[in-house]
Amino acid sequence: MATEKIYKQPSTDMLVEGVRSGDRAMIGRAITLIESRSRKHQEKAHELLDRLLPFSGHAHRVGISGVPGVGKSTFIESLGLMLVEKGQRVAVLAVDPSSGRTGGSILGDKTRMEQLSSHDQAFIRPSPSSGVLGGVARATRETIVILEAAGYDTVLVETVGTGQSETMVSDMVDFFLVLMLPGAGDELQGIKKGILELADMIAVNKADVFEKKLKQAMREYKSALHIMTDASPNWHPPVMPVSGLTGQGLDDLWSKIELHRRLMTESGEWDERRTNQRLTWLKSQIADRLLDDFYHSETIAAALSETQNKVVAGHTTVSRAVADLMKLYHQ
């Protein structure tokens, strides 16, 4: 879908109307427009988003993370189908900064989530292809605006459990779910740095397959979460067994996620989290832009590697190096 070209660009009016009426082709085109990095498209994208913004904000945004092999696709397909059967409209996005090309390594495979993707109450979109983390983040957040304006009730944001993309996704969702495998000893190792602290819940997947190991794994995850400080006084991240394959535990899992929404809404933390996310996003986009301008300026690009060599070799202090680079930049 992300490979479609904007041959004849529909007008902004047409896009707004198409998105609002839930026209899947128009939703796809709107997303392609905001994903575009061409200057020409950017102004139009801003206009589109400004007009859709008032209709956004109503979806339940859930991030789902887990290392390759944990069974994310199967889990998301089962969860998505369950929600669709409950009468919801469900969108699935992927965030995979490593994907070098359109429709990269996750959600790129057309055979994945076959049932869900053919369901007319579901919308699935692969990761935008921008190689830059900040670019992927921007496109994903803006895609959420479009999908919410199109009336989707739940937006599931899938990400691979490696690297900075977790922090990024947890910063744009209401609930961050980490999928883990039951396994002991060495298999438990390899939890990506910091991911436990982002989790609003750990779901131990493939609970049907590894029944024996399940109890021990749940105990270990509970113990790990136990010594962390909870992000909210009203929520301690639970550890739940599920099976994406058999559907076991999915109902309980979703009830918990809904309970979280209710508790956070009642305590005011729901709005607070979203407000903070917006401010953090503004701040990080400003920083991205400033750094981008700096590192892409011709003078800096020409001088940087020599400066780095000097710093590494101990021929100059960092303070001096920064002062010199700044002089060069502002010339």
Next chain:
Amino acid sequence: MATEKIYKQPSTDMLVEGVRSGDRAMIGRAITLIESRSRKHQEKAHELLDRLLPFSGHAHRVGISGVPGVGKSTFIESLGLMLVEKGQRVAVLAVDPSSGRTGGSILGDKTRMEQLSSHDQAFIRPSPSSGVLGGVARATRETIVILEAAGYDTVLVETVGTGQSETMVSDMVDFFLVLMLPGAGDELQGIKKGILELADMIAVNKADVFEKKLKQAMREYKSALHIMTDASPNWHPPVMPVSGLTGQGLDDLWSKIELHRRLMTESGEWDERRTNQRLTWLKSQIADRLLDDFYHSETIAAALSETQNKVVAGHTTVSRAVADLMKLYHQ
């Protein structure tokens, strides 16, 4: 010491010579100079550091973190005295970004580390008073250069176990030690986010007092470290019992830290870590400077809060807001 004024400024030559000969008064003045944020002092500070830089790099830099009440001062005093007795020259620095004034909340109390501070082979310096994290980081790193040029063998960098200062300190030391208390259940909670991932070792302090709880605590910390990915293939962070008060375990602890140095040196990770630290530091100082210039520009300072309000209220997208701010900034 940090309150001393540069009434009559010694020349750079005098400072270089004084530092190199280990003159404590001159070392103090050199540090005060690099801590100064006045433009006039900055050029001189750069010159001083450039001349001392070739003599730096030889100390063993060890970060020590732990929440208030864990017994950091007593531990550092005991460790420092032990090292001094082994014939080493030991410097202790503090990093406490919360300290609003010179000689802030940690290491500010003159009665602390009384024995160590009166030892002529030891040098103790409270946290620089800059309210900005980046400023404290810069001053501390540059102070390490001065102390190394002055011939100190070991530099202990103390920091409070809360907030971003841990990441900052772990990024300027060769070894990052986290002090914890033995305690079960609720007492184990409250580990600051991400701190376990920085630890090259967890030392469970007050092992003499809480003997009964010690075993359980060590088991829990080991288990928590077990499920994290090690930063180095050659080092799994150990959990060790110590007592700052009785000195119990300090010898073993230091042997381990020396073992770490040997293993890292042999594998090449020692130099690699320092190279990466320098490049990371360059990058972060560039970012600090760009952000600082941006947020302190008059036009941005005047426009920012209205922009933030608009973003929070959903009246504009972040992309549009950033584009508008950038236009304003580059006018």
